[in-house]
Amino acid sequence: MKNNAQVSERFRDFDANLTTRPWIVIGMGLRKFGQIMKFKNYGLWSLIVIVYLFTLSRLLLSDSTNYPCTPVTEEGYRSCVPLNYYGDILQGGMRLFLVSIVAIASGGVIGNDMANKSIHLYLSRPISRLDYLIARFIPVFLVLILVTVIPNVMFFVSMWSDNGLKMEWLQGHKWLIFVLILQGIVYSAGFAIIGLTFSTLIKKENAASAATFIFIYGASIICEIFFIALKVLDVKDADFILLLSVSHLLDYINYAIFDTKYLVAAAFTYWEVDVSGIGAGIIFTVTFAGCCGLMYWMIQQMEANK
Numbered sequence: 001m002k003n004n005a006q007v008s009e010r011f012r013d014f015d016a017n018l019t020t021r022p023w024i025v026i027g028m029g030l031r032k033f034g035q036i037m038k039f040k041n042y043g044l045w046s047l048i049v050i051v052y053l054f055t056l057s058r059l060l061l062s063d064s065t066n067y068p069c070t071p072v073t074e075e076g077y078r079s080c081v082p083l084n085y086y087g088d089i090l091q092g093g094m095r096l097f098l099v100s101i102v103a104i105a106s107g108g109v110i111g112n113d114m115a116n117k118s119i120h121l122y123l124s125r126p127i128s129r130l131d132y133l134i135a136r137f138i139p140v141f142l143v144l145i146l147v148t149v150i151p152n153v154m155f156f157v158s159m160w161s162d163n164g165l166k167m168e169w170l171q172g173h174k175w176l177i178f179v180l181i182l183q184g185i186v187y188s189a190g191f192a193i194i195g196l197t198f199s200t201l202i203k204k205e206n207a208a209s210a211a212t213f214i215f216i217y218g219a220s221i222i223c224e225i226f227f228i229a230l231k232v233l234d235v236k237d238a239d240f241i242l243l244l245s246v247s248h249l250l251d252y253i254n255y256a257i258f259d260t261k262y263l264v265a266a267a268f269t270y271w272e273v274d275v276s277g278i279g280a281g282i283i284f285t286v287t288f289a290g291c292c293g294l295m296y297w298m299i300q301q302m303e304a305n306k
Contacts, residue, residue, distance in 0.1 A: 025131045028122075029138025036105050036139050044104045047097050048147060054094060055151040058085075062155070064162035068176055069260065077263045077272060082152050082180055083255060086187060086247075088220075091265045095247060096217065098147060098191065103213040105143040106195025108205030109136050110295070114302060115203045129299050133196075133292070140192040149184030156180060183254045190250045190288060191216065197291040200298050220245040224266040231271065239273045243283045252280050 039045060062081070069080040087093030113119040113136075122132055156177060163169040195212045202208040223245040230238030242248040242264060252275065255262040262273040 021127055021131055024125060024127055025135045026138070028132075028135035029142075032109065032136065033139035033142050036109075036143060041104075044101065044143075047101050047104070051094055051097055051101075051147045051151060054097075055154060058092075059155060059158045062158070062162075064159045067155075067159045068173075069258070072263060072270070073272070078258075078260045079263070080258055080260060081155065082183060083251070083258060083260075085152060085155075086148075086251065086254070087265060090268070094147070095220075098144070098187070099213055099217045099247070101147055102140065102144060102191040102195045102216070103209040106140045106192065106199050106212060107209030109140060109199050110196055111199040111203040111205060111208050114200070114299075119299065119302065123299075123303065129296055129303075132299070133295055136196060137192055140195055141188050144188035144192055145184060148188050149181055152180045152184060153177065179257055183257055186253055186257070187250055190246065193288050193291050194246055197295055200295045216246050220247045223248060224264075227264075227271070228266055239275045240279065242273060243275060243280055246287065249280065249284055249287065253284060256280075 036044070058081075067081055069078040071077075072079050084091060084093055086095060086098070089096045110119075110133075113122065119132070123129065127135070156173075160166075160170055160173075194216060195208075198211045198215065199205075199208045202211055223242050227238060227241045230241060243252060248264065251264070252262050252273075256277065262275070264271050264273050
């Protein structure tokens with residue numbers, strides 16, 4: 001009876017009322033989101049609280065006259081508050097905490113299903129492998145939206161309040177709310193895909209979480225070291241080394257969304273980065289399409305070996 005109860009609990013994502021594929025996918029995603037966000041997940045909640053405390057401190061110390069961007073160089077480089085939010089902690093950004101959150105949230109999402117073979121039951125329902133991946137993407141994506149879009153929208157509303165809640169200010173910055181949401185979606189989707197990829201590859205929650213953190217944050221530090229070394233040696237096209245880091249690749253895309261040139265902080269110095277938009281687009285597409293394809297293939301192989 002105990003074993004039967006454990007099986008019932010494991011597969012309770014399936015509800016008789018969820019009779020269509022879209023509702024099954026959405027239901028699976030939202031239930032998993034609820035499981036991840038349980039208050040007993042102290043590590044995740046601690047990081048989320050830190051992010052919001054940091055946001056509140058930014059609100060208290062902010063100057064609405066410098067929002068959202070201020071010029072840095074005559075060549076068109078700007079320092080943008082919403083972009084700096086995703087930067088390194090030494091520059092006042094939240095990258096360390098955001099990467100830690102995705103590592104914790106995504107570690108066991110797919111890996112646990114593969115380790116305990118419950119994935120076979122999920123796929124025996126009227127959903128495809130793609131449906132399953134979407135259902136597992138939804139909860140991690142939603143967790144990240146909580147710490148990407150919402151804090152920056154809070155900051156936007158605070159800046160509007162500092163300007164007297166004037167409709168003229170809101171009309172003049174209506175483009176910004178759209179950009180903030182788009183920016184958060186890009187970061188959340190990108191980090192979620194990387195985290196789920198390692199969850200699929202490793203299948204052990206703690207190991208997958210560690211691998212996700214090392215890959216995203218560690219690769220960023222390593223690429224910055226090589227970038228600085230190549231710059232010192234005056235190597236041509238040294239800037240492209242940064243795009244081998246997922247976080248810097250996402251930074252570059254989001255600087256493009258803000259229509260500002262990429263200025264990277266490395267070794268306590270700001271460096272002007274000039275790379276081809278086409279090259280960055282190719283690396284972006286290959287990286288994330290490759291991760292999605294790898295997850296799909298591994299699930300397919302697991303089904304074939306059932």
